[in-house]
Amino acid sequence: MNNLPLVLQLQELATNNESDISELLRKSLLVSTKLDLTEFRDWANSELHGYKEDSNVPAYRQVLTDLRVLNPYHGYIPFLIDDPEFMDLICNNVKVTVGIGSLIDLLHGPNPENARLVMPLPSEVTIDLMRMQGRDFQLEPQRIVGRNQIAGILDEVRTIILEWSLKLEKDNILGEGLTFSAAEKNRAHANINIQNFQGILGDVSQSKVTQNLHQTVKQGDFESLRTYLEENGIGAQDLDDLKSAISSDPPGGQVSSYGENVGHWVGNMISKAATGAWDIGIGAAGGLLGNAIGAYYGLN
Known part of the structure; x- marks a missing residue:
């Protein structure tokens, strides 16, 4: 059993690249709930269960995707569009809303080197892109999030929690056992807010x-x-x-x-x-x- 204070346990998990990020988030959820830090609690919940509203997706989950089609003989091949503005509109700032567990499974599944996340296009865009291919041979275009971007999201989550736990420690908010004192809760309410992490979290609030x-x-x-x-x-x-x-x-x-x-x-x-x-x-x-x-x- 880990006898470290709760906040130091967070730091221990966050700095260990082999630790389970889901466990790290669940412990962050525990700490933020006990301290009644609702914004961080909501962020941890969204990371665990997925983002229900696009407007809540933070900046580090807005990624540049590759536009590809799945060729039955050659696998995924690039789908090129001559209009760079249109390409940017449909492929840039794509919001990855799935929970952290799905991203972990992609990176640590049976074929991690080829891990990719498929992001569907709006149906009207899909129809237009298929028409561009001509009548004889039409393949459904898909937006692909690559392995490096998935890994980048996981790394950002670790960094956010580490920065948050260091701020808690600096304000002498550590926790003993599974509890925090009244004084620690008061300091958390006075000093810990989402603005402390805007540079990392982007639009998390x-x-x-x-x-x-x-x-x-x-x-x-x-x-x-x-x-x-x-x-x-x-x-x-x-x-x-x-x-x-x-x-x-x-x-x-x-x-x-x-x-x-x-x-x-x-x-x-x-x-x-x-x-x-x-x-x-x-x-x-x-x-x-x-x-x-x-x-x-x-x-x-």
């Missing part, structure tokens, strides 16, 4: 983001959208371009896609995030823009 959006971005009010995006580092010229794009598109956005001009603007901003011209992570950029513009159109 999307419920707060969504709530803030409803308070600051009003449907149909471009100035409220401009103010919100400006606060997130988007420059005046880019915001003027967005206003022009919204004015040029037909009125009334769709849930699955904005107008063509707004779509091009979003793609341009994600490219800026990728090159560092906009100081934000590429995964977080897609979520921020999608939520903000969705709030403007009344889609959230």
Whole structure:
């Protein structure tokens, strides 16, 4: 039986690459529940059981996928599209929502070197891509998440829990047996919050983001959208371009896609995030823009 305090047990598991990540998450769930740290508890639950809402998926689970078709004779082969913006739209920032156990099984299954996660495309996109192949020979395209990206998600989870447990230890919150003192719980409530981990977790607290959006971005009010995006580092010229794009598109956005001009603007901003011209992570950029513009159109 491990006699270390609970928080030090977390550190022991997190720093051991051979330890079971599911066990690490379950122990994190235990600690966060006993300390009544609801945001971290909800994150641990989502990692264990999967993310039920796309809006809650953190940045490190938003990945770049390969577009492929399964050839019956040659296995998976690349599916190439001449339009790079369309390719980026369907293959970038794809949200991996499955629970951590499924990812572990892929990496440690009978054929780990060929581990891959298949992410289905929306049905209307699938139909369009199959039409592009011609009438004689049509194969269903699929988005593939490779082994290195799956391993990267697992590694991020370890890092998040290690950073969290180190913060707990720094604030003298350790736990004895399976309990925490009243003083430890009070310190946790005062000092430990999701903002301590924003650099690692990205958009893990999307419920707060969504709530803030409803308070600051009003449907149909471009100035409220401009103010919100400006606060997130988007420059005046880019915001003027967005206003022009919204004015040029037909009125009334769709849930699955904005107008063509707004779509091009979003793609341009994600490219800026990728090159560092906009100081934000590429995964977080897609979520921020999608939520903000969705709030403007009344889609959230």
